[in-house]
Amino acid sequence: MRMPTRPRNDVRQYDDLAGEWWRPDGRFAMLAWIAAARGRLVPPAPRPGAILVDLGCGGGLLAPAVAGKGYRHVGVDLVRSALEQARAHGVTPVRADVTRLPLADGCADVVSAGELLEHVTDRPGTVAEVCRILRPGGLVVIDTLADTALCRFLAISVAERMPGGAPRGIHDPDLFVDPAVLTAEFARHGVALRTRGLRPQVRGLLRWLVTRRGTAPMVPTWSKTVLYQGVGRRLE
Template sequence: MRRNDVAQYDALAGEWWRPDGAFAMLHWLAAARARLIPPATRPDAILVDLGCGAGLLAPHVAGKGYRHIGVDLVTSALEQAREHGVRPVRGDATAVPLGDGCADVVSAGELLEHVVDLRGAVAEACRLLRPGGLLVLDTLNATLAARLIAVTIAERIPGAAPRGIHDPNLFVAVRVLRSECARHGVVLGVRGIRPSVSGLVRRLATRRGEVTMVPTWSKAVLYQGRGVKNG
């Protein structure tokens, strides 16, 4: 199976909600991403979760007042997302079957490093936002450090990354992403993010337990973005 093959997610369907399974780190990142999302400020506010997978963001935003819509290509993942309160929509991140300006928040978590058409995916994320809407994301930087850590090392650590899940040629340079967002009226603030040292050491020693993701000065590997669409 080639790298970044979407069929891998069907093969790994039973791993999504296992806290110590193959997608453990996605749980940690979902919790960190949710901390960037404020409570809804109006009734019927909508959060569009691009590349939602099995809905790992859902528990972390459940009390914030959003109607949570999840968009993904993988039917087996969307079925699980529905079970966790997400309204599932099958669609490609570069051609989302939702209307312009429908979303108060768009989340693109661990998605952009998987899309071949980065420009198209960013355009869609920004199109979905209403004026004043919030874009939140996290992704992998296009650096040698990211290739080493996210592929060479992480694919050998249980729960860090399934083998072959990433194609490092699709990793996303900060400069490129900020430029693409700006083209669509979103000024993206960016910061690095990493696992807490104590949590990671405990995880490596026991192979269990959630790890808190914390901000860091370095954006060389993982980074978060947050930006508001111009009115």
């Protein structure tokens, strides 16, 4: 089926691709691998009734990685079709803009912002909301794309032209995020963010590209020039 032509970073693309969220051989397969890596950074719930707020939750790909850790998993997204799938995987859905969250100050023990910050046009406002809803001592976990020439080449010129790769136009490279800038933005809100690079395991990625089977586990790397993770705690 021919997909509609959309502007870059148009949220309607996720409705067009609604059937891809949970396909292990689909266009969002790498998002599932990244979500699994993000979930490994989330510790068991620190208290009964703990809340994990999953910003830009999409179809709920983080859910398997945090199942059994004791959180109420709240997912925030703008895309109704994605939220319906997230609900089916145990996520409490909230349709909202991440710069104007309908959530109370300090309500979240963990805030996840996975593959989100390279899509928002108001990054400072988004970071401010992440920190506002995070309780003192709470944990934030993020992953995003770096504002580098190498990342733009790989994410746009390569991945979007690769058969079965990233959907064409899913990213706007002007929104990619410098890790030093992001660290400084979180620091202004009392969150000390530590970052590290992330990449797919080469053997697993090559196998998946050839067979569209299995997964390519994401592994840490010293380089933050393409994809990177961040972890931080809000000061008590």
